[in-house]
Amino acid sequence: MSDAATTLQQEIAAEQRHVDRVYARLAELRQAAARAEKEGYRLARVGNFGALVERDAMVFHAARRRHALDAEHEGLVFGRLDLREGPVLHVGRLGVRDEEAQPLVIDWRAPAAAAFYQATAADPRGVVRRRMIQSSGEKVTNIEDDLLDPAAAPEGMRVVGDGALLATLAKATGRGMRDIVATIQREQDQAIRSPASGVTIVSGGPGTGKTAVALHRAAYLLYSDRSRFAGGGIMVVGPSGVFVEYIAAVLPSLGEEAATLHSLGSIVEDVTAARTDPTAVAAVKGSLRMRRVLDRAVRDAVPNGPTDLRLLYRGDLLRLGTAELDAIRARALPRGARRNEVRRAGIDGLFEALWAQAQAHKIGGLPSQIEFEDDLAERPDFRDFLRAWWPRLAPRHVLAWLADPARLRAYTSGILSGPEIALLADAFVPGDPTVADVALLDELDEMLGRPPQPARKQRDPFHVVDGVREVSTYADRQRAARAAAVRRPDDYREYAHVVVDESQDVSPMQWRMLGRRGRLASWTVVGDPAQSAWTGDPTELARARDRALGSRRRHEFTLTTNYRNSAEIFALAAEVIREVSPGITLPRAVRSTGVPPEQLTLAPADLPDATRKAAARLLDEVEGTVGVIAPVPRRDEVAAWLTELPADRLQVVTSLQAKGMEYDGVALVAPEEIRKEDGARTLYVALSRATQRLVTLSA
């Protein structure tokens, strides 16, 4: 064995001794947690109510603690700091103390761990040597050191390895995003630890770790002020369901379950939309002018509703025609009134008009006005009329009205341009909303208001026995521990923190939707304007975003290194974005594979076969996942070409779903169509998804 190899083995063995101590202590803690749970159950047999409550609390906390211990078992210790002064510190996924309450490992989120991420040779912050410890399970497999302050290094201090970051980046991509807790870089750490209040804005080009930073920031906030952020809740919003699935494992791997993940299509209660509109249609649907369009809709008569009211009262015909009914409805709906909440005003309007008529007709034996109204209110024909004339409207009902060409024209004329109105024809499919429609549904919900509803039954992980909530099985306990922080009504609006990823694609109407849920929140907003697919009015967009974020203080951060793409792949993506933004500052891609992207041009008839071959070859060449990116309208067609390939490492997505995603190999189908339909910026996104191999197939 060479000297260097021997040194490395000795250092690994030294770290292994510490790691073993940590796991031994962890086992004791786990046993203690289990004992606490048991003790909780013993209390149950004491039988009085106070003991039962105490038992619940004990079981709950013990289960939660055990859950955390289990979640963070893998690679628990990943760093070590040798400082100029003070004891050696080990950094890990959670803090563990020995029997004397001395720290064996400090939590990566703790202030003392900040130096692990922020120290550099130029600014060592008291750190002499920073050591990254790589493990598999409980076994230390490698060590990488940075000597940050050579002058302060004690005699005999050894330094091994050459770059944990690059070693990590070269590893294959799995189905889901991985946490980067062991290799967070200084500029990223500053954004992660930015103040908990106000708005933290993180920008940076493709692959600079914006998503990773946003998720680690959520974990950091939960650690630094648990009662505030777990109590109020953190909502993380991403562009698509595919993306949310991709990032879903990061927070649990950091031991955090307390954040709620949503795609822009799944924010509104009872709605899950995955379908996207063509970019031009989405720009119209996302414009704030749609508020005026919707406002006209919510004031309109319902389709197939009654056009007049005829009532025989004491032998006399009372009648209100279309114009009168419309006027009554309009009077009952002054600016700002919510249709579902002012139904009573509509009914009063009818009573007034009918009473006036009855008096004018000099009906014999006419009772008092109150009795007259009581008479009408009890009549089935009058009640039927009311139900048809002023029904309780759900947002989806009103949105469906826009599928009717005549109504669409009436609501949009003078607000949208002719071509914009044409774009919206056929763009609303009743019962099948698109992602952009969800923000319209939310707006309609706000405009219509809600009649009071009976409370919905929540799924409860506790069993209720004799009025006492209890958990009985291990699975129940786990679920109860997890659920306690995340159980909230579906239309919950009091989040303590909102994280918006890929924020460059949030439309003005979507900002309103998010703003409604973050009125009390602090925010983390990450994005890259260069990757924006938004083709609508930029000033309107900026205004809507500012409105949602309010006057809160802004903290801005920019990330500058692309950790995802090989330099060869990013060079091709850079060419595309420079065509539309010549002066743009792009991140630096740090890793080179020596393999340039392959750009194929084919006859259209050869595209299916060539795509199949390219995908098969990529599956051979890379260890991790392969993404096939297709133009939006062709996704299913392209997927059908690939049915014979193994599906476990292959994913077919549209150019819009590719937002935020990452694959080791990418086959990009028909880039020219993507450019034409969704613009060069969306093509730029598609070109910057691959870590190792990229093939483009132009027809």
Ligand SMILES: Nc1ncnc2c1ncn2[C@@H]1O[C@H](COP(=O)(O)OP(=O)(O)OP(=O)(O)O)[C@@H](O)[C@H]1O
């Ligand atoms: N400090 C780091 N250590 C290791 N890997 C990192 C680090 N920072 C980022 N990465 C990796 O780089 C890749 C890109 O990160 P991420 O997806 O967060 O970038 P992004 O800025 O959101 O990209 P995009 O804007 O293109 O969606 C991920 O695989 C992430 O794990």
